[in-house]
Amino acid sequence: MFYEEVFKKLGEKKVRYAVAGGIALVLHGIVRFTADLDIIMELSRDNLEKFITCINELGFKPRVPVNAVDFIDPEMRKQWIEEKGMKVLTFYHPQRQINQIDVFVNEPLKFDDIEKEIAWIKAKDITIPVVSIAHLKMLKTISGRPQDIADIEAIDELGKMEGQNDAR
Numbered sequence: 022m023f024y025e026e027v028f029k030k031l032g033e034k035k036v037r038y039a040v041a042g043g044i045a046l047v048l049h050g051i052v053r054f055t056a057d058l059d060i061i062m063e064l065s066r067d068n069l070e071k072f073i074t075c076i077n078e079l080g081f082k083p084r085v086p087v088n089a090v091d092f093i094d095p096e097m098r099k100q101w102i103e104e105k106g107m108k109v110l111t112f113y114h115p116q117r118q119i120n121q122i123d124v125f126v127n128e129p130l131k132f133d134d135i136e137k138e139i140a141w142i143k144a145k146d147i148t149i150p151v152v153s154i155a156h157l158k159m160l161k162t163i164s165g166r167p168q169d170i171a172d173i174e175a176i177d178e179l180g181k182m183e184g185q186n187d188a189r
Contacts, residue, residue: 023120024058028147030079034071037132038062039139039150041160042123043172048142048151051175057121059109061152061160063132069093072124081112081122098126108164129163130156 024044031038039062040048043055062068073089083089091097092110101107109123138153152160154176161173 023114023117025145025147026079027058027075027122028149030075031072032147034075036062036071036075037068037136038072039132039135039152041125041152041157045151045157046172046175048144048149049140049154049157049176051172053172053175056119057111057123059123059125061125061128061130061132061135063136064095064098064128066093076112076122079114080116081114081120084111084113084121092124092126101126130159 038060039045040058041061042057042059043053044058046053047055062072070093073093076089083092087097087101087110089112098107101110107126110126112122112124114120135152135156136150138156140151140153142149142151158173158176161170161176
């Protein structure tokens with residue numbers, strides 16, 4: 022499982038990040054198919070240097086024609102956002118192209134706020150930092166795509182079911 026090696030490497034390098042998107046939903050117990058791994062991270066130079074080291078060691082490359090190291094530069098990220106409307110930078114593995122990592126190029130929510138409420142979820146022998154349900158709903162609301170709206174409905178439905186279970 023490619024996620025496992027990514028989580029291990031990010032933990033090993035002490036990258037400040039949290040899993041978002043479809044994988045976060047799955048880790049919170051909501052059934053959803055997704056192939057990519059969405060990550061939101063603290064965007065300091067030091068943290069991004071550690072992240073780029075991880076990506077390079079794992080053999081991932083940017084899907085668009087940019088140098089991965091440019092992701093570290095806040096001016097480059099700003100340019101990508103303004104000129105290309107970029108929300109995430111996608112990294113893929115050339116030998117396993119289905120393995121994709123989407124990384125937010127900005128902080129739609131302050132990472133420090135996300136980090137305070139991270140859900141630490143254990144899967145196999147790895148503890149994974151996952152965006153809280155509340156922050157996940159906020160991120161999905163900001164995005165507003167049809168799939169994100171469906172995800173919000175699934176989160177709300179899970180909340181109702183958990184509320185019913187708590188009442189018993």
